[in-house]
Each structure stands twice: as C-alpha cells, then as structure tokens.
Amino acid sequence: MALVASGVLGLNAQQADEEMLRSLYTASLTQGKSYEWLNYLSNQIGGRLSGSVQAQQAVDYTRKELEALGLDRVWLQPVMVPKWVRGTPEFAYIETEPGATTNVPICALGGSVATPGGGLKAPVVEVRGVEDLERLGREAIEGKIVFYNRPMDPTLINTFQSYSGCVDQRYSGAEEAAKYGAAGVIVRSMNLRQDDYPHTGSMSYGELSLSERIPAAAISTNGAELLSTTLALNPDIRFYFRQNCRQLPDVESYNVIGEIRGSESPEDIIVVGGHLDSWDLGDGSHDDGAGCVQSMEVLRLFKTVGYRPRRTLRVVLFMNEENGLRGGRKYAEEAREKNERHLFALESDAGGFTPRGFSFDCTDEEFAHIARWKPLFEPYLVHQFERGGSGADIGPLKSEGLVLAGLRPDSQRYFDYHHAENDTFEAVNKRELELGAATMASLVYLVDRYGTGPQPIIRGR
Missing domain, CATH: 3.40.630.10 (Zn peptidases)
Structure with missing residues (x-):
C-alpha cells in the first residue's frame, strides 16, 4: 500500500x-x-x-x-x-598604388586608442594569429599594420567554440603586435557569414603604457577576404584607417x-x-x-x-x-x-x-x-x-x-x-x-x- x-x-x-x-x-x-x-x-x-x-x-x-x-x-x-566613446565613424581603404584605393568597412575595437588625426597609412603584414608574431619577428612587423585573419572555424557545430578559437586575436592582438613595433592592428570580424558588417568587441592593452598603445579596428569578413586576396597579389599595398575614439x-x-x-x-x-x-x-x-x-x-x-x-x-x-x-x-x-x-x-x-x-x-x-x-x-x-x-x-x-x-x-x-x-x-x-x-x-x-x-x-x- x-x-x-x-x-x-x-x-x-x-x-x-x-x-x-x-x-x-x-x-x-x-x-x-x-x-x-x-x-x-x-x-x-x-x-x-x-x-x-x-x-x-x-x-x-x-x-x-x-x-x-x-x-x-x-x-x-x-x-x-x-x-x-567611438567618436565619428571610422574610415578605411586599401591602396594598391598612389591614387588607386578601395574603401572597406571597419570599426574601432572597444577600448582602442585613436589613430593620428590624419589617419594611419602603412604596409600590411597578414598573420593567422598572435602565435605568428614571434615567428615573423620585429624586422617583419615594425612600422606595419598587423592584419589578423584567422576566421571562425566553420566545421564546429557549436559556434561559441568557434568564436572562442579566434577571439584572442581581437582581445590581445594589439597588445602583442605593439611589442614588435607594429603601427596598428586590423582584425577579421568574429563572424561565420560573409558580409560587410564589421564586428566590434572588447580588447586589452595589458600593461602597455599609453604611449605604447596602437590603434585597433575590426574589418568585415568581405573586407578581410578582399584585403587578403589583394595582399597576396601585391605584397606592397598599403592600408589606411582613421578613427578618433577615446577613453574618458x-x-x-x-x-x-x-x-x-x-x-x-x-x-x-x-x-x-x-x-x-x-x-x-x-x-x-x-x-x-x-x-x-x-x-x-x-x-x-x-x-x-x-x-x-x-x-x-x-x-x-x-x-x-x-x-x-x-x-x-x-x-x-x-x-x-x-x-x-x-x-x-x-x-x-x-x-x-x-x-x-x-x-x-x-x-x-x-x-x-x-x-x-x-x-x-x-x-x-x-x-x-x-x-x-x-x-x-x-x-x-x-x-x-x-x-x-x-x-x-x-x-x-x-x-x-x-x-x-x-x-x-x-x-x-x-x-x-x-x-x-x-x-x-x-x-x-x-x-x-x-x-x-x-x-x-x-x-x-
């Protein structure tokens, strides 16, 4: 019972x-x-x-x-x-030769410093992640814009795992590139779709002093593909971007x-x-x-x-x-x-x-x-x-x-x-x-x- x-x-x-x-x-x-x-x-x-x-x-x-x-x-x-604060909208282009430019969508990463008032133009070095910096060394990086182009892994069904696998380049990319004398950082957006929307997000300079910090921006996935392809065809291209964000x-x-x-x-x-x-x-x-x-x-x-x-x-x-x-x-x-x-x-x-x-x-x-x-x-x-x-x-x-x-x-x-x-x-x-x-x-x-x-x-x- x-x-x-x-x-x-x-x-x-x-x-x-x-x-x-x-x-x-x-x-x-x-x-x-x-x-x-x-x-x-x-x-x-x-x-x-x-x-x-x-x-x-x-x-x-x-x-x-x-x-x-x-x-x-x-x-x-x-x-x-x-x-x-972000300030006025960011602007960027790829320059293949003087006067020949193609605009690309970018946005400043949250916490980034501004570029100089007239913007920043420099040669580009493409890497797949922060681990590539040590292999390349200061000679290949100093004075250039580091372009982090490791995409989210499309084979992972759990997209948060895919995000975790590449977000370090957004968060720590500027801090690490600055140690090798880079002038700035452009990061491929954390996005599995090909589109023209740049994706912002937080980033950190770690223990770098204010004078050591370099500007960092995200580029859309379409923009990243264009930049990578153009760079492969012409390693001497230059990248220009301007942003006037600041920390209050x-x-x-x-x-x-x-x-x-x-x-x-x-x-x-x-x-x-x-x-x-x-x-x-x-x-x-x-x-x-x-x-x-x-x-x-x-x-x-x-x-x-x-x-x-x-x-x-x-x-x-x-x-x-x-x-x-x-x-x-x-x-x-x-x-x-x-x-x-x-x-x-x-x-x-x-x-x-x-x-x-x-x-x-x-x-x-x-x-x-x-x-x-x-x-x-x-x-x-x-x-x-x-x-x-x-x-x-x-x-x-x-x-x-x-x-x-x-x-x-x-x-x-x-x-x-x-x-x-x-x-x-x-x-x-x-x-x-x-x-x-x-x-x-x-x-x-x-x-x-x-x-x-x-x-x-x-x-x-």
Whole structure:
C-alpha cells in the first residue's frame, strides 16, 4: 500500500509540473511582455554602451517596468563603469598604388586608442594569429599594420567554440603586435557569414603604457577576404584607417534589481539575468536586450499564473558586461559582504533565438538531479542539458553549493549579429524570444520546487 501511495504522489507531482510548464509557455506565447519591452529598449533607446546617456535611459526604463509588476522590492545597485566613446565613424581603404584605393568597412575595437588625426597609412603584414608574431619577428612587423585573419572555424557545430578559437586575436592582438613595433592592428570580424558588417568587441592593452598603445579596428569578413586576396597579389599595398575614439574617466551607473521574496525559504536566492549594456553599433537586441527582457518576463510570468516562489526570486540586469564586467563583479561582491545565500543563477546572453536547452556549471550529483527534468522539456524541443559554462555576469558568484546555468538557444545565426550594426530589433523573432522566456521560467520553477540536489520533495504549489 505504501508503494502504491508513493507512486500516486509521484505521478501527481509530475502532472502538476507538466501543467505548470504548460501554463508558463501559454502565458508567454499569448500574453507575453518581453517583445514589447525589447521594442522599447531597441527602438526608443538604442545601443547602450556603458557610461552613455542611453545606458542610463535603459536603467530608468527597466526600473520603472519592474516597479509596475508589483514586485516585493526593486532597487538600483551603484557601480562605477568605464566610459569609452567611438567618436565619428571610422574610415578605411586599401591602396594598391598612389591614387588607386578601395574603401572597406571597419570599426574601432572597444577600448582602442585613436589613430593620428590624419589617419594611419602603412604596409600590411597578414598573420593567422598572435602565435605568428614571434615567428615573423620585429624586422617583419615594425612600422606595419598587423592584419589578423584567422576566421571562425566553420566545421564546429557549436559556434561559441568557434568564436572562442579566434577571439584572442581581437582581445590581445594589439597588445602583442605593439611589442614588435607594429603601427596598428586590423582584425577579421568574429563572424561565420560573409558580409560587410564589421564586428566590434572588447580588447586589452595589458600593461602597455599609453604611449605604447596602437590603434585597433575590426574589418568585415568581405573586407578581410578582399584585403587578403589583394595582399597576396601585391605584397606592397598599403592600408589606411582613421578613427578618433577615446577613453574618458569612469562614471557611475547601476545594476537594476527586482525580487519576489520567497514564501517559505526567503534566505535562498535564485537569480535570473542578462546584461543591460550593449555595444553602440546596433541597438543590442540580441546582445543582450533579449536576455534582459526574458529575465524580467520570468518574474512577470510567475505573477501571471499565480505561482508564489518558495525561495526568493531575483532578476538582475547587469551593467558593463561588454567592456569590463563591473556589474557582475559588483553584484557578487555585495552578495558576499551581505552573506547572502545564492542557490541558483541563470543567465541569458546568447541571443533571442529558439531555445534548445541549458548548460550547467555544477557537480556530478547536482547535474544528475537536474537532468531528471529533461523529459518535462521534451514537448517543447528544449532538452539539451549539458555540462559547461553559464554566463559572464553570474560567473563571479561561483562558489560551493551554487549551481550556475546558461540558456542555450540555437547558435547558428548568433554571430551574424554579435557586436555589429545589424544587431537590431528586426533580427529578433517574437515567438523565439517568448519561447526562451518560458523556458527560463520553467527551469526556475523546478529549481524553486525541488532545489538543486537530492532532497525531500515539497508537494503542492
């Protein structure tokens, strides 16, 4: 009799979970707010570079919208962020002989210094990565523009792995080339598609003094192919580019935080979030407006379906992920100072595409516990549960007993838009965005109900 009763309880719990997931997906797809919020962020505010007026407008807007949800608490967490400005649009051309030039699309890398006022023109040396610099030596590099032309590996199905395999040339390329006397750096955009959009992104000079720093820019994939082909035909070509970006003093900005206090275990905190800042070329719809509005929607969905979390559910819209990670570090620092107990953190920062599953940074035991929920997601075709990374902003929270997770949408189109001018609202599909929000809410519901490791199951809702 006891075994029969146990089986009935288990069946009832499974049915309750299935019903809750269905109600979350239905609410998101029929009454969702995420697309409306993203429309405002993208089209009324635009690109939200850290320290900019637009970043502050995004802070004010999302705070107001969270307050309108009737959460238990909404607040701003001050954080000092870098303020880098692009200035006037960049300009570049390939010169095959005096007076014979072909314009190519470029953009300054985030954090780069400017060229001289009249621009920089120099011979070009093409390399496949920073490891080629030592082989070539100072004699072949000094006074030239180093052209990093290692493309993303198209054979890797996971495009984030492909990105990881070549992003070092963008981040460290100028620092390393300057050590060999290079005059400047041009980097092939991190993009699997051939197009005319240069993709920006963060870069670092390491410990180089201001006088040692050289200008760095990204060139579109079409531009990179043209430059490489032209250089192969005529090694004596010159490349010209002009940019007047600059770094200003740090300014104060904010993480935007809202929470529903837990009804039974309020000391246990579950975080969902994305980063509110973006690069300035597009309007940051995929990176990471989508993650922000999906995270906001998680809390709204629980209110819509009438679910009161047992644990405290907190949405955090982090500032300055793109060029400093100051918001993520600040949140983790204050959490430790306050001795807060975080149980689980989920980040959405891989675009607003069709959700496929999650990656988890956790122990074997925790993953085995969570993996048992996969069948609940199979009707929604969201059942790729795997071990791996989570998200940059929640990474600083990492500690024993805390499970970190990342929403994993289909990644095949993400780098077509990442850090580029075409990352705009029109590139986001409403249904895909809403599916992602419901998927996040479903996982948060299960964590709230069952925790992140083997423990007694709490019946009822």
